[in-house]
Amino acid sequence: MREVTMKKAILFKSASDDYVKAFTDCNYEVIFVEPLQFKYINTEELKEKLQQKYDGLILTSPRAIEAVSKCWDPSKFVSWNARKTYTVGDVSRQKITLMLGLEALGATSGNAENLAKLICNENPKSSKFLFPCGNLRSETLPNTLESAELSVDAVVAYETVENENLQQELVELNESEEEPYCLVFFSPSGCEYVHRRLKTFSNKLSSIPHFAIGNSTAHKIENFGVDIAGVAARPKPDSVVEAVQNYFTALTEGR
Incomplete structure (x- = not known):
């Protein structure tokens, strides 16, 4: 054969x-x-932000999810169960459920541009979102949301290096x-x-x-x-x- x-x-x-x-x-x-290699930074700032009042959380990369998990305290962040969490891709959706215990929306959106449109369609103007991200993030999502009068609080939670x-x-x-x-x-x-x-x-x-x-x-x-x-x-x-x-x-x- x-x-x-x-x-x-x-x-x-x-x-x-x-x-x-x-x-x-x-x-x-x-x-x-x-x-790539990743270095997690601004952990204390992110933890403080997670205790503030936002309408939702946007996690567009596995590294961002991991950054949040490093300062995640389920007993302190119970309020996030009632807020919206958005992501891209089914792998990230599963990772959010496994590491943070949250159900994420937008997994089938395909990319940041489509996710941004989904968020704009589902939320009223003046809604405020926490956006943990990397130092090399694309500006597509925050620019789209801000042009629709939604507020985005971006926190650089990790650095990408070679x-x-x-x-x-x-x-x-x-x-x-x-x-x-x-x-x-x-x-x-x-x-x-x-x-x-x-x-x-x-x-x-x-x-x-x-x-x-x-x-x-x-x-x-x-x-x-x-x-x-x-x-x-x-x-x-x-x-x-x-x-x-x-x-x-x-x-x-x-x-």
Whole structure:
């Protein structure tokens, strides 16, 4: 029986069983490379803010959820059970329930822009939201809310920096005898750190098809002069794999 060779997909994110299964089911070997490291800051300020009166809480990244969990006290924050919590993606929704005991809205919105529209539609003007975020946050959500006369209190709860092992991991991938089939990026900052490092040495990785988890990440990749092979319709494993499969199917049929 002929052995099936698995194609190698490089995912620039932390390891995830869901992504391993989705890619493995489609005959891809998954290699995770985490381009980012996170440092949690302003914990006391965030804890103080959580004790104040807001109409809702906005958590658009797993790191923001983790930052809140570090100062979360269920006995002091019971009032949050009656307030609205918003997020993007089912993984984040589950994380909020597990770590904070809250039910989150907006998980199926797909991206920050759609989430902002949802929040504007569901809340009256002058509503005030607490927005724990990172130092590299996009201004799309707060700008959209503020233009609709909703108030956003942003607290920088974590800093994003480059993973100290990124250069070494990229060099090892580049020297691998088996060339990767595709590269998948999951954040604008991750894309920036990876391409900044790739510019420091001659490599074959820059010419391999690039895929993005969403439009913001895709635009960042294009800013580096690299064409986008595909963008996931939703920030979910099956949607990412679908984007990859669609590209290579079209490529094969076009030969």
